[in-house]
Amino acid sequence: MNKTGFLYRAFDLYYDGFRSMRLGKTLWAIILIKLFIMFAILKVFFFPNFLKEHAQGDEAGYVATELIERVNSE
């Protein structure tokens, strides 16, 4: 492989960088745990797409009914 080529140098930058991380390893672990909690737990179990679940494919109709009816709510 051409070790002076751009692709090799870019790969080497990341490979060597990740390999020699010290504090970075802890930070990456925190980032990954955080992303897991956000996307695999919070998003899946607590933050569904409300309109997708309730509008039965007619989002415009659902929102129109909501916005028109709420004007009369007390």
Place this chain on the structure above:
Amino acid sequence: MFSHLFLDIDAGTINWSRAQFALTAIYHWLFVPLTLGLAIVMGIIETKFYLSRDVFWRDAAKFWQKLFGINFAMGVATGIILEFEFGTNWSNYSWFVGDIFGAPLAIEGIVAFFMESTFVAVMYFGWKKVSPGFHLASTWLTGLGATISAWWILVANAWMQYPVGCEFNPDTMRNEMVSFLEVALSPFAISKFCHTVTSAWIIGAVFCVGVCCWYLLKKRETKLALESMKIGAAVGLAASLLAAATGHKSGMDVAEVQPMKLAAMEALYNGGTDVGLTAIALVNPFSQPDYQNDTEAPLKIEMPYGLSLMATNDPHGYVPGINDLLNGFTRPDGTVEPSADEKIAMGKKAIAALAAYRNAKKTGDDQTASSALQELKDNMQYFGYGYIRDKSELVPYIPINFWAFRIMVGAGCLFILFFAVVLSGCNGFPRKLWANRSITSLPAWHYWMAIALIPVAYIASESGWLVAEFGRQPWTIQDMLPTWAAVSDLHSSSVMITFFLFLILFTTMLAVEISILIKQIKKGPEYEKN
């Protein structure tokens, strides 16, 4: 079809959804400003290395980059939670304005995020791999990427305060973008960006000076502390002065497009010309004042003509008060601002016209649809007022706006003085003042005071956001959609559960960040051999 809908949205759902959004936004904003501020400090320090090739500056740059990296890692993706909340808690809002609001957020995600993540890798991994010039460029571009990211988020937020460049489509029930440039380069967005970013630089500078003072207190890393403090103080002084100037421009924008927010910030019940700027007044922090019957807040001390000057650039300019805005008023140029009751009536007409239009379209009655559409267009400007049940709902909570504004401005003035003194001490100028003392050997309480200013800077910055967001209430989008129309028809208990989950998650992350930061500060810079 949707007859099962609850017509009365649980007040708890609105309040918990608001509280949850506020909580996540406040926590997110603990991480962002330090990223923006430290980017400037570390960029300048690395520039010093590039120009001098003195390894001291390289080691100093690496030290500040390490602290930047800890904060960056903790803050990354915390803003995504806000987007989750849009889709679940604020689904009407998301559908109604998603076409416009989503565009800057998408650009932020694609352009700025990739820019940041590319150059941040070069900044951390590239010290021995790329040329000093390329490395320096990567460091600055990392900061620029974060700043561009902030730009698009602030464009989205500014649009909520001042919705421009859009047109409502009653068929799709969406506001559609008609001018990207109007949205992206809205004057409100520009002012907001300049003020927010300069205030973030202040946090970076206060943090830098605070860390340096801790080293001076411990009598270690004296050279790093002194040299970094010079840079931190210079950045801080420049940023504080710029924040004051951009704050003035923001104030003028608010006066023009959100006069109720300005009136609440000032506890200005009745407006007029030659209005003074309230320095302090006895506004009860725990209850809404009786603005209808009181002439002004008690024990008010004001700077004559100050508010007129701040709002209109003219000491004799007209500034409406809360009662003027509710009852309607005539501006000095003769234009008449309708009363709240008139706006509410027009809003109700707009919503009724929307219902008539959609019904007519369903039955194929084109003539009725056409006249309803015209009625909707004629009254669309006040669409959101149709949801207002009592005009008092149009008045934001005055105590929070009043006090948060004073905390922000007071802290801003304190920082100008603080950075000027630190800069003076670092340079030993004026000589008379510093003849018999050095900034590196002051009594301990001086350093403790500087360290204590770190949380003050955060409180000031968050106070600015409280003014921006509480002052917009009851609107999610100014004049277009109040919170109780924007919120999803959820049960409040489900929002409450996620509120506490976020509280635990974010508090843990903050505790971890502070702990890692303190550990690294205690460890200090690593000096490499040349």
